[in-house]
Amino acid sequence: MRKKKDKKKFIRKNIKITNLEINDLERFEEEEIIEEKRAEKKKIEKGLISQKSGLKLKNGRILEIKTNYKCVVQIGENQKICQMSGRLKQINFESRSLVAVGDYVRVDFSNVDLNEDPRIEEILPRKNTLSRYFEENFQRKIIIAANIDQVIIISSVNEPDLKFGLIDRYICAAEVFEITPIICINKIDLSDEIEKVKRKCEFYSENGYKIIFTSAKTGEGIEKLKDVLKNKETVFSGHSGTGKSTLINLLQPGLNLKVSEISDSTRKGIHTTTNSRLIAWDFGGYLVDTPGIRTFGLHRENKAKIPRLFPGFSKIYRDCKYPDCTHTHETICAVKEAVENGSIPQKRYESYLRIYDSL
Numbered sequence: 584m585r586k587k588k589d590k591k592k593f594i595r596k597n598i599k600i601t602n603l604e605i606n607d608l609e610r611f612e613e614e615e616i617i618e619e620k621r622a623e624k625k626k627i628e629k630g631l632i633s634q635k636s637g638l639k640l641k642n643g644r645i646l647e648i649k650t651n652y653k654c655v656v657q658i659g660e661n662q663k664i665c666q667m668s669g670r671l672k673q674i675n676f677e678s679r680s681l682v683a684v685g686d687y688v689r690v691d692f693s694n695v696d697l698n699e700d701p702r703i704e705e706i707l708p709r710k711n712t713l714s715r716y717f718e719e720n721f722q723r724k725i726i727i728a729a730n731i732d733q734v735i736i737i738s739s740v741n742e743p744d745l746k747f748g749l750i751d752r753y754i755c756a757a758e759v760f761e762i763t764p765i766i767c768i769n770k771i772d773l774s775d776e777i778e779k780v781k782r783k784c785e786f787y788s789e790n791g792y793k794i795i796f797t798s799a800k801t802g803e804g805i806e807k808l809k810d811v812l813k814n815k816e817t818v819f820s821g822h823s824g825t826g827k828s829t830l831i832n833l834l835q836p837g838l839n840l841k842v843s844e845i846s847d848s849t850r851k852g853i854h855t856t857t858n859s860r861l862i863a864w865d866f867g868g869y870l871v872d873t874p875g876i877r878t879f880g881l882h883r884e885n886k887a888k889i890p891r892l893f894p895g896f897s898k899i900y901r902d903c904k905y906p907d908c909t910h911t912h913e914t915i916c917a918v919k920e921a922v923e924n925g926s927i928p929q930k931r932y933e934s935y936l937r938i939y940d941s942l
């Protein structure tokens with residue numbers, strides 16, 4: 584089987600080479616190298632790396648990424664600073680960092696006698712990742728975390744203001760990556776109109792999303808929050824200043840994650856958490872505290888999925904006249920009908936259009 588493949592490759596190469604002008608040769612080699620690097624990266628991501636001999640490999644999990652080439656890794660009972668192996672560094676050319684918080688890795692200790700940091704040699708296959716993308720032309724990928732069960736979207740009623748548009752974006756992304764989204768509305772102590780806010784949120788609970796109201800100040804809702812976190816691996820994400828680190832500190836006293844007051848002038852957070860970190864809960868499970876983000880960029884290749892997985896649409900898109908209905912220009916459309924009869928709020932439909940058009 585393998586022989587046959589090798590032969591094929593050889594023939595193809597030969598054909599290419601006979602058709603090449605001498606001037607093209609350099610470019611051809613360059614493309615080949617990039618192709619090889621891609622293939623190597625795929626192999627490593629699939630955990631199929633061929634073992635070098637003489638390695639002392641131990642299993643570990645990435646807790647924090649310090650720089651592109653240095654990470655904190657949990658290995659047994661210990662936390663160790665590790666470096667990326669030369670080979671991983673070499674292929675680290677596509678996303679900002681090849682490894683992500685939550686990755687399971689194999690670490691080589693054979694060089695520690697030379698006073699060097701242990702080396703991450705292998706990334707084990709991932710169950711999933713939660714990633715966002717830069718909203719520029721070449722949509723660079725940022726992996727928020729790997730191997731997780733759920734993402735909890737932390738928003739605040741006030742300071743900073745509640746933004747349902749961001750919640751919609753998170754839900755779409757979570758659905759794309761097949762990760763359970765949970766909504767947490769924090770700082771309910773800051774609102775006199777909490778009943779009104781709750782009514783606005785009913786749309787999400789009616790469509791099957793879990794939603795929890797909390798106040799880190801009064802302690803309201805904290806036990807409910809704990810219940811959904813127990814024995815699960817959860818990413819805490821949301822705008823800066825919504826209270827992610829404060830809630831985590833409250834759930835696990837002693838962690839002492841850094842928190843700060845929001846800015847007096849903008850009433851927004853000041854990006855206190857700067858690095859994502861994986862931490863074990865005393866009550867079972869793990870969490871990833873993440874830096875606040877401004878927006879959650881989705882990848883353009885998911886555009887066609889959004890009409891089916893936007894909150895509230897998944898139940899009704901099948902009733903649209905056209906199977907690939909985008910709920911925009913089509914004249915007969917179940918989603919637009921639902922907006923007209925009020926079962927989908929106009930604001931949610933506008934939020935859908937903004938996300939759809941942005942892709």
Ligand SMILES: Nc1nc2c(ncn2[C@@H]2O[C@H](COP(=O)(O)OP(=O)(O)OP(=O)(O)O)[C@@H](O)[C@H]2O)c(=O)[nH]1
Binds near residue numbers: 771800844853856874
């Ligand atoms: N009133 C009130 N203030 C809160 C609550 N939760 C957090 N805060 C305050 O909000 C501010 C920001 O909290 P942080 O925990 O630093 O927010 P964060 O989401 O971790 O922010 P980044 O790390 O920048 O993403 C702090 O001053 C907290 O004391 C709450 O439930 N009620």
Ligand SMILES: [Mg+2]
Binds near residue numbers: 828829
């Ligand atoms: Mg924080």
Ligand SMILES: [Zn+2]
Binds near residue numbers: 900913
């Ligand atoms: Zn439609």
